[in-house]
Amino acid sequence: MRNAMLIKNGHIIDPSQGIDGIGDILIEDGKIVKMEQKSRRAEEQKKKSPDFRIIDATGLYVIPGLVDMHVHLREPGFEHKETIKTGTLAAVKGGITSVCCMPNTNPVNDNRTVTEFILRKAYDEGSCNVYPIGAITKGQKGEELAEMGMMREEGCVAFSDDGMPVVNGILMRRALEYSKTFNVPIISHCEDISLSEGGSMNEGALSTQLGLRGIPSASEDVMVARDIILAELTGGRLHIAHVSTEGSVRLIRQAKERGVNITAETCPHYFTITEDAVKGYNTNAKVNPPLRTQKDVEAVREGLKDGTIDIIATDHAPHHRDEKLLEFDKAPSGISGFETALSLSLMLVHDGVLTMSRLVEKTALHPARIVGIDKGTLKTGSDADIAITDMNKEFKVEPDKFISKGKNTPFDGWKLKGMPIITICKGKIYDWRS
Amino acid sequence: MKDLVGIKELGRDDIERILDTAASFKDVLKRDIKKVPALRGKTVVNLFFEPSTRTKTSFELAEKRISTDVLNFSVPTSSVVKGESLLDTVRTIEAYGVDFIVIRHSSSGVPHFIARNVKASVINAGDGINEHPTQALLDAFSIVEKKGGLSGLKVAIVGDITHSRVAKSNVYLLSKFGAHIRLVGPPTLIPDMSGYDVEVFYNMEDGLKDVDVIMMLRIQMERQVKGFFPSTEEYSKNWGLDEQRLKLADKNAIVMHPGPMNRGIEISSDVADSAQSIILDQVTNGIAVRMAVMYLLGGAKGNA
Amino acid sequence: MTKELLNKKDIDRVLSRIAHEIIEKNKGTENICLVGIQRGGVHLAKRLSAKIGAIEQAEMPVGSLDISLYRDDIGMRKEQPVVRRTDIPCDITDKKIILVDDVLFTGRSIRAAMDALMDFGRPAEIQLAVLIDRGHRELPIRADYVGKNIPTSMSENIEAQLEEEGLEDRIILQAKE
Numbered sequence: 001m002r003n004a005m006l007i008k009n010g011h012i013i014d015p016s017q018g019i020d021g022i023g024d025i026l027i028e029d030g031k032i033v034k035m036e037q038k039s040r041r042a043e044e045q046k047k048k049s050p051d052f053r054i055i056d057a058t059g060l061y062v063i064p065g066l067v068d069m070h071v072h073l074r075e076p077g078f079e080h081k082e083t084i085k086t087g088t089l090a091a092v093k094g095g096i097t098s099v100c101c102m103p104n105t106n107p108v109n110d111n112r113t114v115t116e117f118i119l120r121k122a123y124d125e126g127s128c129n130v131y132p133i134g135a136i137t138k139g140q141k142g143e144e145l146a147e148m149g150m151m152r153e154e155g156c157v158a159f160s161d162d163g164m165p166v167v168n169g170i171l172m173r174r175a176l177e178y179s180k181t182f183n184v185p186i187i188s189h190c191e192d193i194s195l196s197e198g199g200s201m202n203e204g205a206l207s208t209q210l211g212l213r214g215i216p217s218a219s220e221d222v223m224v225a226r227d228i229i230l231a232e233l234t235g236g237r238l239h240i241a242h243v244s245t246e247g248s249v250r251l252i253r254q255a256k257e258r259g260v261n262i263t264a265e266t267c268p269h270y271f272t273i274t275e276d277a278v279k280g281y282n283t284n285a286k287v288n289p290p291l292r293t294q295k296d297v298e299a300v301r302e303g304l305k306d307g308t309i310d311i312i313a314t315d316h317a318p319h320h321r322d323e324k325l326l327e328f329d330k331a332p333s334g335i336s337g338f339e340t341a342l343s344l345s346l347m348l349v350h351d352g353v354l355t356m357s358r359l360v361e362k363t364a365l366h367p368a369r370i371v372g373i374d375k376g377t378l379k380t381g382s383d384a385d386i387a388i389t390d391m392n393k394e395f396k397v398e399p400d401k402f403i404s405k406g407k408n409t410p411f412d413g414w415k416l417k418g419m420p421i422i423t424i425c426k427g428k429i430y431d432w433r434s
Numbered sequence: 435m436k437d438l439v440g441i442k443e444l445g446r447d448d449i450e451r452i453l454d455t456a457a458s459f460k461d462v463l464k465r466d467i468k469k470v471p472a473l474r475g476k477t478v479v480n481l482f483f484e485p486s487t488r489t490k491t492s493f494e495l496a497e498k499r500i501s502t503d504v505l506n507f508s509v510p511t512s513s514v515v516k517g518e519s520l521l522d523t524v525r526t527i528e529a530y531g532v533d534f535i536v537i538r539h540s541s542s543g544v545p546h547f548i549a550r551n552v553k554a555s556v557i558n559a560g561d562g563i564n565e566h567p568t569q570a571l572l573d574a575f576s577i578v579e580k581k582g583g584l585s586g587l588k589v590a591i592v593g594d595i596t597h598s599r600v601a602k603s604n605v606y607l608l609s610k611f612g613a614h615i616r617l618v619g620p621p622t623l624i625p626d627m628s629g630y631d632v633e634v635f636y637n638m639e640d641g642l643k644d645v646d647v648i649m650m651l652r653i654q655m656e657r658q659v660k661g662f663f664p665s666t667e668e669y670s671k672n673w674g675l676d677e678q679r680l681k682l683a684d685k686n687a688i689v690m691h692p693g694p695m696n697r698g699i700e701i702s703s704d705v706a707d708s709a710q711s712i713i714l715d716q717v718t719n720g721i722a723v724r725m726a727v728m729y730l731l732g733g734a735k736g737n738a
Numbered sequence: 739m740t741k742e743l744l745n746k747k748d749i750d751r752v753l754s755r756i757a758h759e760i761i762e763k764n765k766g767t768e769n770i771c772l773v774g775i776q777r778g779g780v781h782l783a784k785r786l787s788a789k790i791g792a793i794e795q796a797e798m799p800v801g802s803l804d805i806s807l808y809r810d811d812i813g814m815r816k817e818q819p820v821v822r823r824t825d826i827p828c829d830i831t832d833k834k835i836i837l838v839d840d841v842l843f844t845g846r847s848i849r850a851a852m853d854a855l856m857d858f859g860r861p862a863e864i865q866l867a868v869l870i871d872r873g874h875r876e877l878p879i880r881a882d883y884v885g886k887n888i889p890t891s892m893s894e895n896i897e898a899q900l901e902e903e904g905l906e907d908r909i910i911l912q913a914k915e
Binding site for chain 2 (some may be wrong): 778804806807808809818819820821822823824853856858
């Protein structure tokens with residue numbers, strides 16, 4: 001037996017099997033071979049093999065590695081912002097063991113060659129599992145459908161023009177219809193650009209005070225409404241990316257009540273901070289959709305609590321330092337999210353919004369199911385993608401110490417409680433305590 | 435205080451000090467020798483990333499009359515067009531050893547960004563649609579000169595409030611001094627100013643009733659293209675200031691305009707040239723106020 | 739430690755003497771304008787004007803001069819400067835200007851004051867009257883009328899407290915903090 005290990009005495013959370021209790025997990029050759037609550041196998045195993053490794057997880061949570069279905073790895077084309085190598089290692093640092101990377105690279109991932117490139121690069125250099133998302137339209141231009149079938153065959157798990165909304169209604173309709181062939185979700189970046197044009201933060205009294213052109217909530221809500229109606233019309237699988245507004249949450253809730261086939265996502269920054277983070281023209285708080293108001297933060301939290309919002313993704317969007325050192329309206333949008341995501345999400349548990357089980361659902365199990373991958377579970381036989389998490393460990397966010405090339409975070413200097421301390425992925429153990 | 439980035443960032447006492455000091459500089463401007471050696475040896479760079487004639491001229495004259503050495507950074511021939519980042523441009527300029535950077539930029543927040551990154555005193559000469567603090571200061575100075583104070587005055591600001599940094603700075607300043615502020619204009623051009631004690635009027639006649647001060651704003655023709663109003667004719671008909679409408683204000687009301695005026699559009703010639711207009715006083719006072727601001731900031735400290 | 743150098747009576751006597759000296763030196767009051775340096779000098783100039791006026795039965799113009807804009811220590815200042823009003827009541831060209839200050843020390847204020855005056859016109863002559871001369875000149879400047887010479891050390895401060903500022907008239911010597 002090669003490469004065996006036992007995670008002992010941890011608090012195992014695995015909503016896929018309804019497990020929430022103390023137990024051991026035995027891993028061999030990167031696969032989970034056995035999970036037992038109250039096991040004594042450790043000592044026996046130790047006798048059999050001197051290489052056998054035991055991780056004492058007493059007082060720690062043992063959860064499936066996170067599945068982040070909305071990330072930007074920037075490669076190919078923007079390697080100065082991030083590479084597959086740095087991005088996936090940063091993900092692992094954040095307890096994330098699978099990522100779905102958006103197609104807005106250069107060239108755009110709108111054909112199987114680019115998909116193949118990403119997958120090969122991820123195989124060679126990636127620390128975590130990488131699942132590409134293909135573009136809905138060629139060049140993300142919103143004009144012609146991209147070859148979804150070919151990309152699906154190559155390994156794309158979903159389609160999205162993220163960053164660029166599909167403005168044309170008929171094209172969105174066709175995408176939702178056509179994608180049914182492959183039973184893959186269409187991930188919609190909901191933004192009516194005629195309403196958001198020129199804006200660089202949430203529209204309201206604060207945007208007036210800062211003299212920044214605003215992006216009204218309506219620009220998101222209008223598009224969420226349109227896409228829900230199109231999903232209803234076509235029966236396609238719609239996944240709404242990065243929900244930031246109270247209005248979107250309400251529209252999605254109503255649609256789900258009607259039984260429309262949609263899922264929805266939000267990101268840690270939308271349930272943690274408000275537009276106030278922009279004060280002082282902090283370009284690290286510039287993100288699209290923009291940070292909203294306290295009312296929206298509360299609505300997003302409520303949406304997470306009542307199941308309206310199915311998943312939490314990072315929308316990890318690293319940028320080079322110099323790109324953020326610009327005029328606010330000229331700086332690119334985006335937050336480097338991998339290395340704070342789990343800690344920020346754990347605040348939901350600390351605040352009583354979600355139980356640990358529900359959090360694992362939203363960060364691992366549900367996203368895996370939405371993109372149809374066999375992840376986010378600790379079932380026997382599945383890959384040993386595990387995040388061992390210390391709920392009480394406090395630390396200070398120091399972007400300079402990020403593994404990600406993107407140091408752009410509005411959480412610089414924040415004191416957070418709870419973090420992954422050991423990540424197991426693709427047969428490797430990453431112990432972040434040392 | 436190192437910089438003047440906005441009125442929002444100033445306290446009432448800061449503003450009072452600037453206005454008091456400006457009065458002394460206004461005396462200087464009345465003399466035969468309109469120059470003082472106060473900032474001799476200091477260097478100012480006027481960094482205008484947006485075309486400006488009036489503000490730039492006013493600053494330049496103020497700079498000369500307070501004895502600074504003046505450097506004009508002209509944008510068309512600059513490296514900005516060569517793709518140099520703003521920060522690099524500004525750091526290069528600072529390396530020349532300048533004490534003051536007077537900056538105008540089309541992006542809001544640029545003076546704040548620059549001020550954080552340089553030792554020189556940064557003076558905002560207008561940033562995007564955010565603020566134009568020296569204009570509000572000279573407006574306040576001009577009002578005080580005519581009305582004796584600001585508290586309790588009814589001030590109507592008329593026009594495109596949304597895109598006017600002059601209007602914004604004036605609201606911030608006047609509200610610190612207890613003036614009653616009315617914003618008058620089409621609903622498409624009045625932003626969310628909750629948090630400030632302002633009354634909004636879409637109807638010009640209602641908005642002007644009994645006011646002590648009327649501040650007209652320049653209407654930008656390109657707003658029409660963007661659909662904020664259908665035509666300049668219609669705008670003028672609804673929100674232009676003419677003699678008839680001026681009569682609705684207090685009989686001693688003063689009329690202001692930051693310039694340049696669109697005569698016959700937002701303001702009629704007879705009003706612009708009337709005894710109630712203090713538009714030219716504003717221009718004169720601008721120099722004194724800008725001298726006062728520079729004098730009080732003093733420039734970079736310890737700059738060899 | 740505070741030491742009183744002059745009390746109210748002393749100040750009044752000194753000013754009376756200076757008033758007489760001014761009249762004597764200038765053979766009257768014709769063509770003379772008193773200009774006090776803000777702030778103490780302005781009060782003293784007004785007092786001198788009243789005294790001279792009473793002696794000579796003549797109106798004596800008094801101006802005030804703020805020298806902030808002419809100082810040579812702009813880069814060294816630590817506090818926000820306060821610019822007070824300058825008010826020169828007459829055309830100073832061809833006048834005899836008598837600058838009045840409370841304490842004459844390094845001479846730099848007087849240099850600044852003379853430069854400031856020059857920007858108002860071309861006086862025929864500038865004379866200087868001070869209540870206290872404490873020495874330590876850094877420029878070649880001397881007073882034409884001195885109330886009292888008081889040798890001091892650099893570690894001491896002289897403060898003229900005047901009624902016009904809401905204090906009791908007195909000149910005090912203090913050790914610097």
